[in-house]
Amino acid sequence: MSPVDATTVAYEAHVSPTFLLDLSLLAMLVACAFAMVTQRRLFAVAMLSGVYSFVSALFFVLMDAVDVAFTEAAVGAGVSTVLVLSGMALASRREAPVSKQRKILPLLVVAIVGAALIYASFDLPALGDPNSPANSYVGTAYIDVSPTDITVPNIVTGVLASYRGYDTMGEVLVVFTAGLACLMLLGAGSIRGGRRVSDQAPPTPLIEAQQTFEQEMKARADHPEAGEERT
Amino acid sequence: MMGHVILRVTIKLLFAPIILFALYVQFHGDYGPGGGFQAGVVLAVAFVLHALGFGIEATKKVISPNILPWGMALGVLFYAGTGVLTLLLGANFLEYDILAPDSHHNAGQHMGILFVEFGVGLAVASTMLQIFYVFTGRDPEPADDAW
Numbered sequence: 322m323s324p325v326d327a328t329t330v331a332y333e334a335h336v337s338p339t340f341l342l343d344l345s346l347l348a349m350l351v352a353c354a355f356a357m358v359t360q361r362r363l364f365a366v367a368m369l370s371g372v373y374s375f376v377s378a379l380f381f382v383l384m385d386a387v388d389v390a391f392t393e394a395a396v397g398a399g400v401s402t403v404l405v406l407s408g409m410a411l412a413s414r415r416e417a418p419v420s421k422q423r424k425i426l427p428l429l430v431v432a433i434v435g436a437a438l439i440y441a442s443f444d445l446p447a448l449g450d451p452n453s454p455a456n457s458y459v460g461t462a463y464i465d466v467s468p469t470d471i472t473v474p475n476i477v478t479g480v481l482a483s484y485r486g487y488d489t490m491g492e493v494l495v496v497f498t499a500g501l502a503c504l505m506l507l508g509a510g511s512i513r514g515g516r517r518v519s520d521q522a523p524p525t526p527l528i529e530a531q532q533t534f535e536q537e538m539k540a541r542a543d544h545p546e547a548g549e550e551r552t
Numbered sequence: 553m554m555g556h557v558i559l560r561v562t563i564k565l566l567f568a569p570i571i572l573f574a575l576y577v578q579f580h581g582d583y584g585p586g587g588g589f590q591a592g593v594v595l596a597v598a599f600v601l602h603a604l605g606f607g608i609e610a611t612k613k614v615i616s617p618n619i620l621p622w623g624m625a626l627g628v629l630f631y632a633g634t635g636v637l638t639l640l641l642g643a644n645f646l647e648y649d650i651l652a653p654d655s656h657h658n659a660g661q662h663m664g665i666l667f668v669e670f671g672v673g674l675a676v677a678s679t680m681l682q683i684f685y686v687f688t689g690r691d692p693e694p695a696d697d698a699w
């Protein structure tokens with residue numbers, strides 16, 4: 322007998338009162354996405370992506386995933402919005418218009434991927450189904466042994482920091498590497514010959530010509546005979 | 553920039569509670585939602601808010617950009633160091649029980665989780681603030697009508 326059969330419970334998905342709330346939040350997400358697509362001003366797009374993150378955080382709370390909701394609100398709505406805005410301050414404030422021909426291929430790709438995802442969603446288990454893979458194998462094992470193994474009330478923290486300590490260390494290394502990459506690309510200034518130097522504005526041709534002219538005049542004034550020879 | 557009196561007063565009022573909340577999220581992660589990742593981000597957000605209200609130069613006086621790479625590296629080393637510590641004590645990498653072997657209520661696990669979460673919080677807060685610094689430090693402050 323397989324472990325799935327041993328734990329199979331009769332389960333019927335039912336419509337709960339929060340279902341309407343779910344639907345309205347999902348509708349807001351879709352509306353947000355369409356508003357982002359139609360906007361040309363990047364400031365509005367950045368703000369709308371923050372709104373999108375907040376709405377999905379609410380959605381995660383409804384799913385009882387408070388830890389994920391917390392992260393989404395702090396990282397997605399807080400820090401990324403600010404980073405996108407500060408990146409936008411260095412670049413253009415408006416999206417450049419794109420010709421119709423170049424829109425066809427991306428639209429096709431998006432349509433196909435979207436259709437595939439919708440098709441795949443028919444196979445997803447119902448929300449809260451105790452027989453779903455997420456609720457049957459290692460998840461139940463963690464819930465069973467965590468109160469005696471770790472005795473940390475928040476099982477999410479126990480899984481994240483203890484059972485899957487390696488994974489979390491990898492995640493911290495990813496964050497560290499991202500910071501390092503930003504620092505190397507943007508923050509370190511220029512290094513020439515092992516020494517850190519501040520970049521100078523490259524001389525314009527006009528200033529360059531003026532400097533050569535002045536040097537020439539100075540050379541002629543210092544050595545009149547050399548100047549006569551050259552002419 | 554000098555016009556945003558309401559924003560600046562609000563930021564001054566919120567600055568300390570945000571940091572307090574970050575510490576709460578950091579050290580209460582065992583008992584409620586939260587942990588090092590969220591706490592690090594919330595801590596960095598406090599300083600980002602300060603920079604948005606008072607200018608990046610004022611924030612760089614509060615936290616120098618020079619110490620942030622140290623914070624990033626120390627956070628990662630703190631996490632990995634906890635694993636090396638358990639190795640040296642004779643257990644597997646990141647097997648926290650060895651930190652308090654005689655405990656009957658898994659004190660070793662609690663200590664280990666606190667240690668690694670502290671490393672996570674330090675690394676994430678330093679990294680977020682570092683990325684914010686290198687993005688905003690490249691240009692003088694945008695004009696108020698730039699948006």
